[in-house]
Amino acid sequence: MGQSVTQLTEQVVAPILAEMDLELVDVEYVKEGKSWFLRVYIDSKNGVDIEDCQLVSEQLSQKLDEHDPIQQAYFLEVSSPGVERPLKKIEHFEKAVGKQVYIKTYEHIEGNKTFEGKLIHFDGEVATVEWSEKHRVNQTEIPYKKIASARLAVTFN
Template identity: 50%
Template sequence: MSKITEQVEGIVSPIVESLGFELVDVEYVKEGPDYYLRIAIDKPDGIDIADCALASEKISEVMDKNDPITDAYFLDVSSPGAERPLKKEKDYEQAINENIYVKLYEPLEGDKEWIGILKAYDEQNITIEAKIKTRTKTFDIPRTKIAKIRRAVVL
């Protein structure tokens, strides 16, 4: 997590929680000539557009007064969606025995991207069960090798 996203998380977390929502993710990215501050929120029965609008309004008010970002940016408050990223330990716990997508910094068994079932996790590794052609294989992936991990919708 970058210094900016850490600072923003510290600023917006109390706001999001006061509204009864969970802060899922904070992302600050440049796409083309524009910068985007993306904030993903959720609640047990799901987030709707009114929830996003309310959170966006409250976050904008506070960020106008205490913004660590010097560049102009677009604020995007949304649901994490069905393919929610796994950021916190609780996200991993909730994803046990669920399909996940993992993108690695370097190949493991010849591939950098995997879709499989999360079987276990600890501070060092995740264990996934993935189909390789006609076989199912279980293997450990060091968490330090993971570039991105999220739930996966598999049809």
């Protein structure tokens, strides 16, 4: 059921976001404790503010009430993905080239399942990450299909 709710939400929110020149980053439908949460993460070239989130939330809530895809009570949350935004789509990886990333893989690649470093290249099929270990700089090519999760990483200098 979770997947169909997220898919329907994506379809319903798409025209709302297009009209506001906003981007859909992710949709989650999860149970935490006894409560269900439908979370919609949005962004734009210039970022989003609380007013953007409120407008999308109001319009989306109205449209979801019309479609009524969710049987039980839930909380709708619309927000920015934050500074450690998830990288879920190919376009997200393309925009992240040159930035710090944190990537988890489904299986070991060169002895590791987690990589944190600079995404130096992405060609749509392979992400190349430059990372340091014990003062040595390494480069690892990670096939996109083997990435379990990825996000931008905040670094402190």
